[in-house]
Amino acid sequence: MKIKKTPFKLRPIVNSERRHVNNNRKPMLEIQNLHVNVEDKKILDGLNLTIKPGEVHAIMGPNGSGKSTLANVLAGRETYQVTHGKIQFGGQDLLEMSTELRSREGVFLAFQNPIEIPGVNNMVFLKAALNAKRSHQGLEELDAADFLKLIRQKIKTVKMDEGLLHRSVNEGFSGGEKKRNEILQMAILEPKLAILDETDSGLDVDALQIVSEGINSLRSPDRSIILVTHYQRILNYVVPDYVHILAKGKIIRSGDKALALEIEEKGYGLNDLSQSA
Amino acid sequence: MPEASLLKIGFKIINMETIETDLDSVLKQEYQHGFVTDVDESFLPPGLTEQTIRQISAIKKEPEFLLEWRLKAFERWLTLREPEWSTIHHPPINYQEISYYAAPKSLEDGPKSLDEVDPKLLETYEKLGIPIEEQKALSGIAVDAVFDSVSVATTFKAELEKVGVIFCSFSEAVQNHPDLVQKYLGTVVPQTDNFFATLNSAVFSDGAFVYIPKGVRCPMELSSYFRINATNTGQFERTLIIAEEGSYVSYLEGCTAPQRDENQLHAAVVELVAMEGAEIRYSTIQNWYPGDENGKGGIYNFVTKRGICKGDNAKISWTQVETGSAVTWKYPSVILKGDNSSGEFYSVALTNNYQQADTGTKMTHIGKNTHSTIISKGISAGHGQNAYRGLVKIAKNADNSRNFSQCDSLLMGNKSGAHTFPYIEVKNPTAQVEHEATTSKIGEDQLFLCQQRGISAEDAVSLIVNGFCKEIFKKLPMEFAVEARKLLSISLEGSVG
Numbered sequence: 001m002k003i004k005k006t007p008f009k010l011r012p013i014v015n016s017e018r019r020h021v022n023n024n025r026k027p028m029l030e031i032q033n034l035h036v037n038v039e040d041k042k043i044l045d046g047l048n049l050t051i052k053p054g055e056v057h058a059i060m061g062p063n064g065s066g067k068s069t070l071a072n073v074l075a076g077r078e079t080y081q082v083t084h085g086k087i088q089f090g091g092q093d094l095l096e097m098s099t100e101l102r103s104r105e106g107v108f109l110a111f112q113n114p115i116e117i118p119g120v121n122n123m124v125f126l127k128a129a130l131n132a133k134r135s136h137q138g139l140e141e142l143d144a145a146d147f148l149k150l151i152r153q154k155i156k157t158v159k160m161d162e163g164l165l166h167r168s169v170n171e172g173f174s175g176g177e178k179k180r181n182e183i184l185q186m187a188i189l190e191p192k193l194a195i196l197d198e199t200d201s202g203l204d205v206d207a208l209q210i211v212s213e214g215i216n217s218l219r220s221p222d223r224s225i226i227l228v229t230h231y232q233r234i235l236n237y238v239v240p241d242y243v244h245i246l247a248k249g250k251i252i253r254s255g256d257k258a259l260a261l262e263i264e265e266k267g268y269g270l271n272d273l274s275q276s277a
Numbered sequence: 278m279p280e281a282s283l284l285k286i287g288f289k290i291i292n293m294e295t296i297e298t299d300l301d302s303v304l305k306q307e308y309q310h311g312f313v314t315d316v317d318e319s320f321l322p323p324g325l326t327e328q329t330i331r332q333i334s335a336i337k338k339e340p341e342f343l344l345e346w347r348l349k350a351f352e353r354w355l356t357l358r359e360p361e362w363s364t365i366h367h368p369p370i371n372y373q374e375i376s377y378y379a380a381p382k383s384l385e386d387g388p389k390s391l392d393e394v395d396p397k398l399l400e401t402y403e404k405l406g407i408p409i410e411e412q413k414a415l416s417g418i419a420v421d422a423v424f425d426s427v428s429v430a431t432t433f434k435a436e437l438e439k440v441g442v443i444f445c446s447f448s449e450a451v452q453n454h455p456d457l458v459q460k461y462l463g464t465v466v467p468q469t470d471n472f473f474a475t476l477n478s479a480v481f482s483d484g485a486f487v488y489i490p491k492g493v494r495c496p497m498e499l500s501s502y503f504r505i506n507a508t509n510t511g512q513f514e515r516t517l518i519i520a521e522e523g524s525y526v527s528y529l530e531g532c533t534a535p536q537r538d539e540n541q542l543h544a545a546v547v548e549l550v551a552m553e554g555a556e557i558r559y560s561t562i563q564n565w566y567p568g569d570e571n572g573k574g575g576i577y578n579f580v581t582k583r584g585i586c587k588g589d590n591a592k593i594s595w596t597q598v599e600t601g602s603a604v605t606w607k608y609p610s611v612i613l614k615g616d617n618s619s620g621e622f623y624s625v626a627l628t629n630n631y632q633q634a635d636t637g638t639k640m641t642h643i644g645k646n647t648h649s650t651i652i653s654k655g656i657s658a659g660h661g662q663n664a665y666r667g668l669v670k671i672a673k674n675a676d677n678s679r680n681f682s683q684c685d686s687l688l689m690g691n692k693s694g695a696h697t698f699p700y701i702e703v704k705n706p707t708a709q710v711e712h713e714a715t716t717s718k719i720g721e722d723q724l725f726l727c728q729q730r731g732i733s734a735e736d737a738v739s740l741i742v743n744g745f746c747k748e749i750f751k752k753l754p755m756e757f758a759v760e761a762r763k764l765l766s767i768s769l770e771g772s773v774g
Contacts, residue, residue: 075729103731111729115722119744128740129730136731168744169726185730 026091028053028193028224029074034085036066036073036249043069045249047085051193054221058235058260059228061246062268067228068112070246071197074226075109076102090192103129104136106192110182110199117169122181125169126151130188154187158214176207183214194218195226200234212237232264321378327351330479333378337448340455343462350468350478357472363635364664364696365604367577370542377480377513433497442495442526443488447515450486457488461519465548465583465612473544473606474581477513481546484515489524489555498754499528514545520555522588527558529757543602544579553588553615558596560753561609562761564768565601572631572660575603582609586618586644594621595638596752598761600768603632608666610639613647613675620649623752625761627742627768628661628693637667637698642675642708651682654746657693658769664696671708679709687745688718689738689769717745739766 029051036044043066051057061067073080074087076099087094094102117125130150131141142150155162158180170178179199186194196215200208215238219225227238235243235257243260245253247268253259321332330351334344359370437444443454450458468478489495520526530547543565549557559582568575578601584593595609611620622638640649655663665684686695699712719741727737743750743762750758 077725099725099728100731100733103729109729111726115720115726117723117726117741117744118717119747120740121744124744125727125730125732125740128732128736129727132731132733132736189730 025053027051027088028055028090029094030086030088032086032088034070034073034087035083036069036085037081037083038069038079043080043249044073047246047250049244049251051224051226053192053224054219055242056219056225056227056238056240058240058243059226059246059251060230060232060243060260060263063230065246066249067246068197071109071112071195071226071228074102074193074195075099075107100132101136103189103191104133108186108189108191108194110179110186110194110196112197112199112201114170114173114178114182116171116173118171120169122167122169123147123151123165126165126185126188129185133189151184151188154184157187157217158183159210160184175202176204176211179203179207179211180214183211183218187214187218190218190223192222193224193226195228197228198230199227200229200231208234209237232260235260321376323374323376325351325372325375325377325480329377333480333482336378337451339451342455342459343451346462346468347479350475351480353469354472354475354479357475359472363606363666364662365606365633365635367604367633370577372476375542378482436496440493440496441490442493443486444499445486447481447484447486447517450517454486454488457519458486458517461517461548461550463548465550465585466546466581470581473579474546477515477544477546477581481513481515484517484545485530486516487518487526487528489518489520489526491521491552492523493521494524495526498756499526512543514543516545516547517550518548518557518559519550520552520557522552523554524552525556527560527754529560529562529754531562531564541574542577542579545581547580547582547609549582549584549593551584551586551588551591551593551618554590555588556592556594557584558594559584559609560757561595561597561599562757562764563597563599563601563605564764566603567601567630567632568603570630570659572603575632576601577604578602578606579604580607582607583612583639584610584620585612586615586620586647589615589617589644591615591618592620593618594623594752596621596623596749597625597636598749598753598764599624599626599634599636600764602634605632605634605636607634607636608638610641611649612641612643613649613678614643615647616644617646618644619647621752622649622651622653622667623749624653625656625746625749625765626654626663627656627765628658628663629768630659630661632659633662635664635666637665639668640670640680642669642671642678642680645674645676645678647675647678649678649680651680651684652748653682653684654749655684655686655695656689656742656745656765656769657686657695658689660692662694662696664698666698666700668700668702669710669712671703671705671710673704675705676707678705678707680711682710682712684712684714685745686714686716687742688716735766735770738769742766742769 027050031047031049034044034047047070059067059070069080073082082095089107097105127142127147134141151165160180164173164177164181170181173181182199199211203211212234227234227240239257243255243257244251245263245268321329327348330347331344334347463478466474468475487499518526518528549559551557565576565578566574582595586593593611597609599605605626609622613620620640624636626634626636628634637653638651640651642649649669651667653665655665657663663686667682669680669682671678682699684697686697688695695716697714701710701712703710719738723741724734724737727740728734732740742765746765750761753761
């Protein structure tokens with residue numbers, strides 16, 4: 001399958017300065033001086049990041065720089081100890097919220113390695129997730145028929161085979177199918193803040209395009225996206241407003257799409273950095 | 278073992294394995310059973326002598342043959358010792374401290390309305406979706422005239438009588454159908470079978486009796502409408518089901534609602550007889566008091582259940598969901614005597630806190646072309662210990678017999694245990710016997726995925742456990758399956774920290 005559209009034309013790079021000025025809305029996410037340990041080892045060391053509604057931020061960095069740690073801390077994984085710092089999400093103290101509450105309030109993490117849950121039907125799982133959120137919002141839970149209607153519509157976004165809905169969650173899915181299943185979950189849950197942790201890893205070009213289209217279709221003025229990635233490649237399809245370079249637990253550089261291209265060409269240049277530090 | 282037989286055996290024994298996940302599943306779900314009513318009972322003083330047996334038989338106005346049968350069992354029992362081969366540990370039982378007869382309790386001294394019933398118990402009923410009138414009956418309230426359980430029962434009884442089905446208490450059967458009782462009692466589980474079955478034979482209190490005449494398909498699931506009436510069957514229950522040639526019956530035993538019972542020791546016997554071409558489906562949901570979170574109290578449930586496919590093409594199927602009792606010792610079995618007969622065993626056993634279960638089945642293939650299927654799902658949480666113990670026996674003349682066994686264990690936390698003991702005896706070279714076993718655990722990662730999608734840890738566990746048991750629930754009658762699913766969720770409440 002060939003997709004002709006070039007996302008560049010669809011979504012030209014926006015002058016981030018100008019866009020920033022136009023975006024006078026309150027931040028979706030505000031991370032201040034975040035310090036995080038994993039098993040007493042310091043991973044994040046004073047990270048600051050502010051994201052406004054509608055913005056797409058790419059976070060790049062070498063292995064072990066703390067990218068996945070940041071994603072997991074935002075989602076509320078307990079194995080990460082926040083030793084210092086604050087995270088505000090839509091004006092609420094995110095660190096005070098339980099994992100499930102964060103999800104119901106609109107924080108979504110697309111996993112780097114989506115885990116299998118044998119015996120649990122994918123559809124049942126998706127319905128349980130959506131209904132948990134709906135009941136939190138005081139909405140009526142969807143019944144099986146309404147949910148089926150919804151999912152049939154959403155599944156088109158990710159060009160996923162309907163058969164996968166009737167299998168156990170991620171069980172026996174190919175790498176690409178797992179990632180598409182993550183995007184499907186995102187499409188169903190319609191989060192305010194989506195964190196995509198290396199969603200591009202292990203995808204061939206076709207799969208990357210499908211997943212990217214899925215992500216692009218979910219871009220909205222009310223939704224912020226954090227794209228955690230190793231490679232510039234996905235940014236050709238999902239064009240970010242900002243690119244940040246994370247190294248040694250801090251954001252060391254920020255810029256726009258051009259920064260990602262520069263990194264691609266020249267590398268992270270960390271050797272220079274360590275010499276200068 | 279003959280070389281010609283295809284024998285695939287693969288099993289694991291997991292002993293209190295330390296599992297890396299740190300679910301910290303200190304399982305604190307308390308049994309939603311909080312009241313005791315002091316009811317004046319007419320009961321025999323504690324103790325077991327020949328005199329006790331004579332008294333029980335006299336109170337029940339039993340015919341001579343039954344008294345003699347009981348006495349013979351008692352004589353035998355005196356020579357037996359409690360079996361010690363299972364994985365179960367419990368303090369010694371003093372059989373002289375037990376009262377062996379209590380008259381059915383009067384409802385008049387019970388609570389007068391639901392307001393007097395422990396709200397926690399009501400909450401459980403609510404979660405299980407038990408209708409309000411049934412809730413009253415379960416909590417021991419004398420039901421008002423609007424809900425006349427007797428008349429409901431009578432309506433259905435009339436329908437059954439029309440097709441010649443006999444469905445009554447064991448005591449009634451002894452009075453009204455002594456010939457049938459005499460003919461079949463002890464033919465499947467002999468008096469001499471084992472310590473607990475022998476004890477039951479001597480002192481059994483009451484139970485159920487079912488007779489399905491030749492060619493009759495029983496028009497309804499037996500027992501769902503009668504479970505209210507069946508709550509007072511006592512601690513030594515005895516059930517006998519006879520399905521004549523070409524007949525069919527589906528029998529449901531037990532109740533998802535937590536049952537109150539002050540008797541710690543339960544030793545029941547169930548016998549099933551399926552004649553040529555007959556089919557018996559026997560489904561159980563067992564939810565006796567499991568003891569508190571420290572393992573104190575709880576019912577000891579020692580059950581002997583066995584069916585015989587007496588004629589050709591007969592079929593017996595056991596399905597059980599075991600969530601209650603401190604101790605469960607139970608092996609519903611099938612003797613496949615008739616040619617082409619088949620036996621099935623589908624089981625879910627859940628142990629939480631300090632519960633112990635040693636359960637499984639025996640499939641004895643005697644006839645030719647006999648088939649048996651065993652699917653066992655064990656779930657262990659907290660300090661729960663769950664053992665599957667099964668015997669597949671292929672006799673010399675059982676040509677072309679086949680067995681398939683699958684034993685799956687699901688572990689939660691790092692203090693629970695799963696054990697699998699499959700025994701296989703094959704004496705016929707044309708037999709095919711297969712055994713598969715898996716062990717899995719609910720991982721932190723799986724729970725995190727669910728929670729990240731907004732599903733609470735408890736709901737996640739319930740989703741995963743229900744997925745694990747799906748195959749078994751499919752075998753239960755619809756209404757029972759829905760209840761079983763809810764029951765499992767409730768039994769696992771608080772199982773994740």
